[in-house]
Amino acid sequence: AVKEPLLDVRAISAGYGGMPVLHDVTLTVYPAEIVALVGSNGAGKTTLLRTLSRVLSATGGIVMNSHDLMPMTSDQVFAAGLVQVPEGRQLFDRMSVQDNLLMGAFRRTDKAAVARDLDRMYALFPRLSERRRQLAGSMSGGEQQMCAMARGLMAAPILLMIDEMSLGLAPVIVEQLMGVLTTIRDEGVTVLLVEQDVNLALSTADRGYVMETGSIVHSGPAKQLIDDPEVQRAYLGL
Numbered sequence: 451a452v453k454e455p456l457l458d459v460r461a462i463s464a465g466y467g468g469m470p471v472l473h474d475v476t477l478t479v480y481p482a483e484i485v486a487l488v489g490s491n492g493a494g495k496t497t498l499l500r501t502l503s504r505v506l507s508a509t510g511g512i513v514m515n516s517h518d519l520m521p522m523t524s525d526q527v528f529a530a531g532l533v534q535v536p537e538g539r540q541l542f543d544r545m546s547v548q549d550n551l552l553m554g555a556f557r558r559t560d561k562a563a564v565a566r567d568l569d570r571m572y573a574l575f576p577r578l579s580e581r582r583r584q585l586a587g588s589m590s591g592g593e594q595q596m597c598a599m600a601r602g603l604m605a606a607p608i609l610l611m612i613d614e615m616s617l618g619l620a621p622v623i624v625e626q627l628m629g630v631l632t633t634i635r636d637e638g639v640t641v642l643l644v645e646q647d648v649n650l651a652l653s654t655a656d657r658g659y660v661m662e663t664g665s666i667v668h669s670g671p672a673k674q675l676i677d678d679p680e681v682q683r684a685y686l687g688l
């Protein structure tokens with residue numbers, strides 16, 4: 451049997467005030483895989499995420515888990531399980547780590563399941579466990595990124611979209627975060643990872659898409675993309 455995609459994005463075009471940015475973007479994500487969406491600054495990656503979150507209007511089709519996302523509001527998309535960890539973290543700075551995590555779960559009514567997931571986050575991110583009472587705004591960039599990822603996971607997403615996870619972080623922290631992504635992937639969470647660091651994203655992802663000026667120009671298994679001479683020349687400095 452052919453596996454059904456979890457996310458099926460068909461021929462999306464979108465832009466800002468009549469200025470086109472995305473041109474016929476088609477992309478699929480299968481259950482429990484990490485898909486990297488890579489490309490240079492300004493390629494349109496964030497614009498695609500904003501389109502999927504239904505913050506930005508678009509033409510084309512978006513189906514997730516058999517739900518048509520096109521007519522939905524961003525709240526409805528979130529409720530359907532598409533959760534974004536935004537670029538720049540956007541934590542509640544004056545709230546504790548724990549309260550930030552609980553904010554991620556604000557729609558969930560099963561308190562016992564939320565409590566279990568909170569414990570799971572502290573196991574996944576021991577650094578957050580030590581700092582659960584600390585104000586989120588007072589933590590390091592890496593700790594804040596952990597908090598943002600854990601807050602996203604507390605929503606019990608079907609698909610977690612992470613925008614520029616590695617930006618400005620030390621390599622040792624980035625390596626830890628990538629390890630967490632593979633752990634949650636192995637537990638069944640599906641991840642769409644948006645990165646400017648092409649090498650980093652493709653060395654962790656299962657499959658990848660390369661975007662240039664609003665179009666997908668390469669796609670395939672991540673290992674294959676890393677070995678593609680054109681990708682190497684354009685993005686890997688080889």
Ligand code: ATP
Nearest residue numbers: 466471489490491492493494495496497498614646
């Ligand atoms: P980055 O990693 O720098 O965020 P990106 O690949 O995510 O790059 P986008 O942020 O999606 O790229 O930007 C794609 C294009 O859309 C750029 O030309 C940008 O100037 C334009 N753009 C982004 N946001 C807006 C906006 N709010 N209004 C008008 N144009 C925008």
